[in-house]
Amino acid sequence: MSGIWLIARRDFSAFINTMWGWLILSLALLIDGILFNAFALSSTPRLSAEVLTDFFFLTGGIVLFAGVAITMRLFAEERQTGTIVLLESSPLSETQAVIGKYLSGLMFLALFLVLTAYMPAMIFVNGKVSPEQIGVGYLGVSLLGAAGIAIGTWASAISKNQLVALIIGAAGTLFFVLSWMLSRVLDPPFKGLFAYMAFFDKQFQPFQEGRINTEGVVFFVSVSFAFLLLATRSLIARRWE
Amino acid sequence: MITVEGLSHWYGDRRAVEGLSFTIQQNECVGLLGLNGAGKSTTMKVLAGLLVPTGGTVTIDGADLVSAGAQFRSRIGxxxxxxxxxxxxxxxxxxxxxxxxxxxxxxxxxxxxxxVLATAQLTARQHQVIGELSHGYRKRCGIAQAIIHKPSVVILDEPISGLDPKQIVEMRQVIRDLAKDATVIISSHILSEISETCDRLIVLNGGRIVAAGTEAELAARAGGGSRVTVLVRGAPDAIAKAFAAAGVVASDLRDESAGLTRAHVTLPASMHGDAREALVTALVQAGVGVRRLVEDEGELEQIFLGLTKESAQ
Structure with a gap:
């Protein structure tokens, strides 16, 4: 456990001690704020619950792509700079390395979500939404972001450089975002399968409306677990090359 | 102690190394020599626990690379x-x-x-950000990270590449200090460096070990003894007799100023122990004053080229 925490702490401090981490964080917050102002608040009167629903929808999208941007460096940058040798020659297992890196991504996600809290706080103060609705929405965004970070971690683990990791991570994430479109043109059983895998259309929607979706919790946890497992296997496979 | 038995590694259908077997004792400093593509890097990566070998076993003090990977890697720097x-x-x-x-x-x-900071001569720079350090200090940081956990085996790949002469001298001292506490394996293209710091050499060619032993043993294997230049007190005729009595072949004897003679000497591989010490002892016992003894430059290069050429044939 100490090895996992050691890696998580170093990677998180590398995020916040470099320009890159703050740049992504600032850009994500800026875009989230602008979209919230333009689309969620809008100029026409709306129910505060609807505004909150839109906030979580927009923040979910931002979280996914900010996740890919921050995770692309996790393994790929270490491979580019040669520091991956430190991990590979250490007694830590590949599983510990992957979980440690993933945790650092989750810490970044948590920091981002904390910094977005002023928007639902404004809705809470000026409108009529319950703390439970806000809590459930954040639970959904956290699960969605955790799945996105797992996809990005896997992309980084299999890539030789950060650009490739970014492209693979973004493609993997887009696949889950857009799988609802595929479901419309496919026949059963793939139609149902792709509809089930849709991040927003199927699994995240109940959370953004303030409803806990057990099926969604299982889905996002399963996606995260599957991609972390793939990342671990790919690192193990590299030792056998 | 690190033990390698029948080590093989293939990248797809391309053989990198095959059938490597050797043992390196505690506190021994061994140099790994080879031309590009000889299998040095693959061997180093396997020994460092980065690659799992296709065949064979590698153990450090009984911990096997495959079955006890974590334990193995904790003993490696x-x-x-x-x-x-x-x-x-x-x-x-x-x-x-x-x-x-x-x-x-x-x-x-x-x-x-x-x-560890003192051993790597980094104490004065310990609070400096690594990005601001010179190449030499970065190398030292690399050594410090490799020895902080007191490993049984330290593996150094080209430890002096890119260092200036002053840093090279300091790095030699660091490496000698390392060998007091651990087994040290060095890979380097700079053969004089290997000669300077290592007790024993392993020569790879085409993925196989073509020779292993001390520099004198390899010189004998490559077809003769090693060569030195000596500056001794006495006239050339008297000195020639002294060399003959010592059992060595001297050539190109030159009368230098102030009663000194310079000569090139081929040290026979049959001399017991360090041939240089034996020669000096024999000369001193014969009443010849030895002012200087220098190994001929390019000596190890000649041995190395001889061995790799021999294995290619």
């Missing part, structure tokens, strides 16, 4: 040619981090950190 460094960290933070990554507790790291 590895410095690649380009030191792996987190440039945003300070030297002290980085070495401490590496110690914990190797499984040490924070208190154990703190207890050892000052000593």
């Amino acid at each position: 590895y410095l690649p040619e380009d030191p792996p460094l987190y440039k945003e960290m300070t030297v002290r933070e980085f070495i401490g981090y590496c110690g914990q990554l190797k499984g040490m507790s924070a208190s154990a790291v703190n207890a050892r950190l000052d000593g």
Whole structure:
């Protein structure tokens, strides 16, 4: 456990001690704020619950792509700079390395979500939404972001450089975002399968409306677990090359 | 002690190394020599625990690379040619981090950190950010990260590449100090460096070991003894007799000023122990004053080329 925490702490401090981490964080917050102002608040009167629903929808999208941007460096940058040798020659297992890196991504996600809290706080103060609705929405965004970070971690683990990791991570994430479109043109059983895998259309929607979706919790946890497992296997496979 | 038995590694259908077997004792410093593509890097990566071999076994003090990977890697300290460094960290933070990554507790790291910084001659730079250090200091950081956890085996890949002469001399001292506590394996293209720091050499060619032994043993294997130039007191005729009595072949004897003679001497491989010491002892016993003895430059290069050529044939 100490090895996992050691890696998580170093990677998180590398995020916040470099320009890159703050740049992504600032850009994500800026875009989230602008979209919230333009689309969620809008100029026409709306129910505060609807505004909150839109906030979580927009923040979910931002979280996914900010996740890919921050995770692309996790393994790929270490491979580019040669520091991956430190991990590979250490007694830590590949599983510990992957979980440690993933945790650092989750810490970044948590920091981002904390910094977005002023928007639902404004809705809470000026409108009529319950703390439970806000809590459930954040639970959904956290699960969605955790799945996105797992996809990005896997992309980084299999890539030789950060650009490739970014492209693979973004493609993997887009696949889950857009799988609802595929479901419309496919026949059963793939139609149902792709509809089930849709991040927003199927699994995240109940959370953004303030409803806990057990099926969604299982889905996002399963996606995260599957991609972390793939990342671990790919690192193990590299030792056998 | 590190034991390698029948080590083979293939990249797809391309053989990198095959059938390597050797043992390196505790506190021994061994040089791994080979031309590009000889299998040096693959061997180093396997020994460092980065690659799992296709065949054979590698053990350190009984811990097997495959069946006890974590235990094996905790006993290894590895410095690649380009030191792996987190440039945003300070030297002290980085070495401490590496110690914990190797499984040490924070208190154990703190207890050892000052000593390791001193060994790597980094004490004065310990609070400096690594990104601001010169190449030489980065190499030292690389060495410090490799030894912080007190490994049984330290593997150094091209430890002096890119260093200036002053740094090379300092690095030699660092390497000698390392060999007091651990087995040291060095890979280098700079053969004089290997000759300077290693007790024994392993020569690879085409993925196989073509020779192993001390420099004198390899010289004998390559077809003759090693060559030295000596400056001794006395006239050339008298000196020639003294060399003959010592059982060595001297050539190109030149009368130097102030009653000194310079000669090139081929040391026979049959001389017991260090042939240079034996020669000096024999000359002194014959009443010849020895002013200087220098190994001929390019000696190891000649041996190395001879051995690799021989194996190619």
